[in-house]
Amino acid sequence: MAALTDAAADATRLPAAAPDGADARLIAGRGTPEPDWLRAAWLRALPEAAPDALLGDARRLVVVAPHPDDEVLGAGGLMALAAARGLPVRVLALTDGERCYPTLPGAARASLARIRRVELHRALERLGVASGGVEHLRLPDGGLQAAGAALALRIHRLLQPRDLVLTTWRRDGHPDHEAAAAAVADAAGRAGCRRMEFPVWGWHWAHPDGRDLPVADMRRLPLDRPTRARKLWALRAFASQLGRGSAMPAAAEPILPRWVLARFRRDFETFVL
Numbered sequence: 001m002a003a004l005t006d007a008a009a010d011a012t013r014l015p016a017a018a019p020d021g022a023d024a025r026l027i028a029g030r031g032t033p034e035p036d037w038l039r040a041a042w043l044r045a046l047p048e049a050a051p052d053a054l055l056g057d058a059r060r061l062v063v064v065a066p067h068p069d070d071e072v073l074g075a076g077g078l079m080a081l082a083a084a085r086g087l088p089v090r091v092l093a094l095t096d097g098e099r100c101y102p103t104l105p106g107a108a109r110a111s112l113a114r115i116r117r118v119e120l121h122r123a124l125e126r127l128g129v130a131s132g133g134v135e136h137l138r139l140p141d142g143g144l145q146a147a148g149a150a151l152a153l154r155i156h157r158l159l160q161p162r163d164l165v166l167t168t169w170r171r172d173g174h175p176d177h178e179a180a181a182a183a184v185a186d187a188a189g190r191a192g193c194r195r196m197e198f199p200v201w202g203w204h205w206a207h208p209d210g211r212d213l214p215v216a217d218m219r220r221l222p223l224d225r226p227t228r229a230r231k232l233w234a235l236r237a238f239a240s241q242l243g244r245g246s247a248m249p250a251a252a253e254p255i256l257p258r259w260v261l262a263r264f265r266r267d268f269e270t271f272v273l
């Protein structure tokens, strides 16, 4: 099938030094500190792309998010810039991220799912994205690998020609993020849509010298001050991930502690073409 061929072709574009073992993409501890990334010469030297160059002739920007917050973390700036240009922005929220605190019992998980849906709507409002821009697929958090081809079919049904489709990076290290990327590659390929990916957990486990990242295919989108401010305001909507509010267990660490959030407070975003 064409989608498999696309995926295989894309995989060969990864640098030869990219690790193949899952262990190399382990998400543990505090990960690569943000100051190491900011000192990385290759990251500073990435080719810059203006918003209009990235958006091209797209009629809609569609962001496929494995969990609510991935879209703002990786692409909140570009979403705000697209919305400011009058481009319709849509989010496909694949899961509600209800298993982010594994010790939560079932009833509390259902409540967390509701809270995370509300947080996502608030965040999108803060980016300037029109209400009604979200489709919640309510797939099980942690279950996207198992969804397989059905996930690509569901995404494909929601795409239109001339959509620009964004999702998490195909080697991001989180199984849901990698499944989302594979499904988007399949769906967008068949719909004839252009697509781009953004690292989220990749910034956590990858080496700051760039050996693990597809550097040759990455572009840097500078965020002006108002756009960055909008993105930071939108990120503050995810209280359940930041350790605020009543939705997380008392003893749990927030999913987005200060050292993780630092990677998404940059005055630029990076996209894999």
Ligand SMILES: [Zn+2]
Binding pocket: 066, 067, 070, 174, 177, 200
């Ligand atoms: Zn995620």
